[in-house]
Amino acid sequence: MAAELERQGISTVAIQLLRKVTEKVRPPRALVVPFRHGYPLGVPDDTEHQQAVIEAALRMLEDPSLQPPAIVDYEPETEE
């Protein structure tokens, strides 16, 4: 789906749970998250946590330095 979206002119970022599979399949932009299957955005009913993952994905879309295939590991921001 990601490849077709990009081919038709839509920028994509895909949450991914398995780094090895991501490296084989090579979606255009992948954010690899350290969560269990069934929990792609981490924690249910935790808006802040889910938004942090989404923010990391949005930043990948904005990053002009990324080249395809772009694989980034999600790292939760530490409290300041």
Next chain:
Amino acid sequence: MGDLSEFPFRYKLFLKAYPWRRIDPVPWTALKKPLKHSRAAVVSSAGFVQPGQEPFDESIRGGDFSFREISSDTDVSTLMDTHRSDLYDHSGLRRDPNLAFPLDRLRERVKSGRIGSLNQRHLSLMGSITAPGRLVKKTAPVAVRKLVEDGVDIALLVPV
């Protein structure tokens, strides 16, 4: 962790031996305008359907390659998980479908001005499709065309 170790042995072997379809060359669309002016869509393979829609069919060999349109005004809490895989814990996303279909989260982002707008429809597909040929050749071009016609700029893809 999103790691093979969480799966039963027979499935680990399957995942290791499975001939993953490699995307080559990797197509790329750079962001055309700032996010605050972009229109976003969710594409999720968690197998959710909205009330009134047919559940995904687990009996189709190789996986149900159809898709459902989820309308943007859907109450996320009414989305139904029709993915019957027993390989992952469904309790989190049944309690909070935003975990794999984050419409509420994106609505908040539109409200805060981080992204421009949410598209009127989003795509729900079935994951764990072991024979993805029909999905790639038939479903994807048709489903994506709809988002292009809607003027979607960015898509967030969420698996389970």
